[in-house]
Amino acid sequence: MTFDSADQERLDLLKSKIGEYPNFPRDGILFKDIFTAFRDGKVCVATKHLMLNYIRKNHPSVEVVVGLDARGFLFSFMIASELEIGCVPVRKKGKLPGETTKVEYALEYGTDVFELQTDSIKAGQKVIIVDDLLATGGSLKAATELVRKAGGVVQECIVVLELQGLNGRKNLDVPVFSFIQYDDE
Numbered sequence: 001m002t003f004d005s006a007d008q009e010r011l012d013l014l015k016s017k018i019g020e021y022p023n024f025p026r027d028g029i030l031f032k033d034i035f036t037a038f039r040d041g042k043v044c045v046a047t048k049h050l051m052l053n054y055i056r057k058n059h060p061s062v063e064v065v066v067g068l069d070a071r072g073f074l075f076s077f078m079i080a081s082e083l084e085i086g087c088v089p090v091r092k093k094g095k096l097p098g099e100t101t102k103v104e105y106a107l108e109y110g111t112d113v114f115e116l117q118t119d120s121i122k123a124g125q126k127v128i129i130v131d132d133l134l135a136t137g138g139s140l141k142a143a144t145e146l147v148r149k150a151g152g153v154v155q156e157c158i159v160v161l162e163l164q165g166l167n168g169r170k171n172l173d174v175p176v177f178s179f180i181q182y183d184d185e
């Protein structure tokens with residue numbers, strides 16, 4: 001994927017501001033902190049334009065954006081409101097009312113349960129799933145499974161950061177797009 005010069009500048013700015021915290025939340029994990037970057041309002045705006053430009057170009061007919069609890073919500077509502085499409089959450093267990101579907105999953109530093117409200121996506125709807133970061137791919141795999149159980153068609157998973165060393169995209173049977181890649185883990 002090549003970016004035009006304005007988007008490349010946005011990308012470089014965002015990359016330069018990502019925080020790094022060794023040994024968090026566990027020994028041996030190098031935590032990439034997107035919130036550090038968002039302390040700077042210019043980075044917030046740059047990230048918004050970068051993501052919207054990509055999605056408008058590559059997913060012109062997307063109907064629903066699914067965001068993963070919690071950091072994925074930063075992006076899903078922003079995208080939904082700009083594109084005037086629906087915004088649906090995948091949440092950690094016990095947070096969603098009504099009938100839900102559940103999937104247990106593993107991530108880089110533990111296990112958890114994700115839930116989706118069963119009536120939140122209509123059969124056949126075109127869906128993109130967004131999150132801040134791809135590590136082992138456990139979270140996005142679980143989210144993909146939930147969206148499919150609800151009848152949605154996952155077009156792509158879109159993340160800001162990808163930890164390539166963990167090979168997370170190998171665990172996924174959908175296309176994945178990342179704006180920034182690291183190979184230091």
Ligand SMILES: O=P(O)(O)OC[C@H]1O[C@H](OP(=O)(O)OP(=O)(O)O)[C@H](O)[C@@H]1O
Pocket residue numbers: 068069070071072106107108109131132133134135136137138139140168
């Ligand atoms: O590819 P994986 O190995 O599944 O890991 C990636 C996930 O891990 C983090 O979420 P986490 O659940 O730690 O916390 P959050 O609630 O802050 O998003 C990150 O925001 C991704 O969602």
Ligand SMILES: Nc1ncnc2[nH]cnc12
Pocket residue numbers: 029030031032033107108109133135136163
């Ligand atoms: N290394 C990491 N940094 C930030 N979030 C993560 N989620 C899973 N692994 C992570």
Ligand SMILES: [Mg+2]
Pocket residue numbers: 068069070071072131132139
């Ligand atoms: Mg998360």
